[in-house]
Amino acid sequence: MRLRQVQAQIAAELRRHAIPDSQLEAEVLIRHALQYDRARFYASLAERLSAKDLEHIQGLVGRRVDGEPLPYITGHREFYGLDFIVNPAALIPRQETELLVDAALDFARAHHQGDIACADIGTGSGAIAVAIASNLPRAHVYAIDRSPDALAVAKRNRRKHGVADRVSLLQGDLLAPLTNSVDLIVSNPPYIASGLMRGLPMEVRREPQIALDGGERGLEVIRRLLTQAPSKLKAGGRLIVEISPEQLDAVRQMARAEFPRDDITHRNDLLGSARCVVVDRA
Numbered sequence: 594m595r596l597r598q599v600q601a602q603i604a605a606e607l608r609r610h611a612i613p614d615s616q617l618e619a620e621v622l623i624r625h626a627l628q629y630d631r632a633r634f635y636a637s638l639a640e641r642l643s644a645k646d647l648e649h650i651q652g653l654v655g656r657r658v659d660g661e662p663l664p665y666i667t668g669h670r671e672f673y674g675l676d677f678i679v680n681p682a683a684l685i686p687r688q689e690t691e692l693l694v695d696a697a698l699d700f701a702r703a704h705h706q707g708d709i710a711c712a713d714i715g716t717g718s719g720a721i722a723v724a725i726a727s728n729l730p731r732a733h734v735y736a737i738d739r740s741p742d743a744l745a746v747a748k749r750n751r752r753k754h755g756v757a758d759r760v761s762l763l764q765g766d767l768l769a770p771l772t773n774s775v776d777l778i779v780s781n782p783p784y785i786a787s788g789l790m791r792g793l794p795m796e797v798r799r800e801p802q803i804a805l806d807g808g809e810r811g812l813e814v815i816r817r818l819l820t821q822a823p824s825k826l827k828a829g830g831r832l833i834v835e836i837s838p839e840q841l842d843a844v845r846q847m848a849r850a851e852f853p854r855d856d857i858t859h860r861n862d863l864l865g866s867a868r869c870v871v872v873d874r875a
């Protein structure tokens with residue numbers, strides 16, 4: 594069978610299983626199996642595939658229709674223009690989290706010409722920490738996670754992007770492993786309410802529970818983070834926490850209780866939904 598027909602068949606199979614972007618996903622799965630870049634893929638549409646190649650491709654398609662997220666199959670995900678290694682030990686970085694990186698880089702460039710100490714709490718694959726370090730050549734980032742398995746993924750990503758000397762990996766609970774105070778604290782914490790975990794789409798349930806479950810109303814990890822933050826954030830520093838839009842009022846109130854005299858704002862995504870709460874310390 595020719596590559597063009599294989600792509601059409603796989604796209605139809607993915608569509609039958611309600612997988613969106615079926616044409617593109619079919620291309621990505623085939624390219625991953627054959628190790629083709631885009632140019633080679635499009636130049637080879639008339640090529641006949643061997644039985645071995647077809648079997649390999651069908652194996653990947655089987656995993657996909659079984660609910661495995663595409664990035665776990667390919668082992669890669671793009672975030673902030675960088676290619677990250679991902680596996681089931683760490684959350685797949687989400688596009689909406691790029692807003693948090695924007696807010697971090699804006700602050701660092703405007704206030705410290707990028708010469709800052711930053712803490713990324715719940716670093717997972719290291720996506721946020723590595724994106725910040727890659728864009729701020731004078732910054733040092735302390736990337737903290739409770740999960741040793743997630744930190745192993747972050748370790749590979751800091752090496753891949755050449756920032757191992759400026760991203761320190763620390764294992765432990767929230768800000769506890771941090772011995773010094775920092776200019777910037779960023780976090781995309783687990784913020785899904787425990788009661789909603791069972792109803793999550795099958796694909797999301799393949800990601801680590803520790804990365805998603807935020808306790809009652811999804812606010813427990815954020816609450817503890819905000820309680821710990823005042824002792825670790827320098828005067829003039831910034832704290833940025835990603836939230837789910839409906840948590841805005843609750844998180845603003847919690848932030849106000851811990852930072853009574855500081856400036857508390859939020860950032861909306863392109864659809865106008867609140868995605869980050871930002872505390873600017875006086």
Ligand SMILES: C[S@@+](CC[C@H](N)C(=O)[O-])C[C@H]1O[C@@H](n2cnc3c(N)ncnc32)[C@H](O)[C@@H]1O
Pocket residue numbers: 683684685686687690714715716717718719720721737738739740743765766767781782783784803804805814
């Ligand atoms: C939503 S994921 C974010 C991962 C990554 N920062 C990103 O944006 O793609 C949350 C991360 O927080 C970590 N985590 C959960 N509870 C924690 C805690 N108490 N202390 C430190 N890390 C924690 C999880 O292991 C997970 O890697």
